[in-house]
Amino acid sequence: MSRFVSLRPLMLQISAWSSVLLGSWLLCLMLMQLLFGRELNRLQTLQLGRDLALNIRLTELTLERYPPSLIKEFTGLDLVIAGQPPGSEQKALPNDHRRRELRQELCSRLSHCPMLLPATSGGTAGIQQGGQQIWIELISPLEPVWLRSEIPATRRWPPDPMLMVIALVGAVILTGVVYLLKEVEQPLRGLEKALARVSEGNEPSALPAQGAPEVQRITRRFNSMVQRLAANRRERATMLAGIAHDLRAPITRLQFRLALPSLDANERDRSRHDLESLERITGQFLLYAGGGERESPVLCPLDLWLAEVVASYPSEQLQLEPSAVQARIRPVALGRAVSNLIDNAFTYGRPPVVIRLLKHRNRISLEVWDQGSGVPKEQWNRALQPFQRLDDARGQQGHCGLGLAIVNHVMQHHGGTVTFRTGTSNPGRFAVVLNLPEEGLGDEELFRNPDLETTS
Incomplete structure (x- = not known):
């Protein structure tokens, strides 16, 4: 039932466009009949004139040797011997113009101009309804002979097959133009207006995915871009607010201490610590603002790269457990x-x-374990957000709540995620795990679940 409901809009759209195509075909057929119907009838009359001219020549040659009754019996032609054919009239009939056209064609093909008289009564079987019968005078050496023939009626319905085909082609073209105007041009015009608002610095609302499937995909990409721009704008505003808040306190303390007439050793140490805090905060802001997205990814052995990253830390307090794996990373940002x-x-x-580098079936994980209590489980999602201090005392050490946010930011540009682990049977009590896609997978959605967590 749900599948039928999902297919219902598509079926309605197909029915609507089929109706438009049918209506366009009928309209084009009427126009074709109006514009080219007379010309087709004229061509039909010319073709009839060529056929009749051939029959008249053959019949006149035969009349020189055989009587009309014998010719009528063997050929089936409707021949009459009379000075005035029966049922003939001199007055004009509705289709008299076709008789005149036929006579002109016969005159141009024969050595003489035969007389054509309309026949209003009698006739041969099988005469097309609406057609006109005529008497054609033949040249006979002994007696006057008349040949009865028929001028087919003007064809109005059904129209000529050629006109129907041409009308169908015109209907397809007309329907295609209407489809492009409604399903492509109109949605693209709305997308153009939305892009103009974005270029002016405004934030347009999400556009409905309408029109052709290709236009709908472009619209969805545009909506995703607008959402990303809005998120970046909010992130920038939050970061600027955090800069103003976190730098104000150490700057105020430095200004106050530097204003004192004399500074003892303790005050100098405090000033030096404040300067270090400013440097650390500024460095974290720069890292978070950069994120490493401009760095070109390279394929490198992660075990050797990780050994270089941890080389500056004391070996007695840090243990490295690497595996020989390769991946395409941005080495500076990930470092x-x-x-x-x-x-x-x-x-x-x-x-x-303890730092462990492990290779799984479809991913690579980099685990950083320590022996502390770690981040409480209910605050794991909050820990990845920028400017979220889980401990108020951390702000006194030059930290501004960007550490894990920087890590999460970098992992997003690697197509990976940041997760957490806790347990006692592992190398430590708490770990932050970086999940990277294995080289060649190209499936970033495999690691787009921010709620992924494992506990042992």
């Missing part, structure tokens, strides 16, 4: 993300920090 995780593990957790 900063891993460094942020290691710094968080040392700052908020307890050593030793």
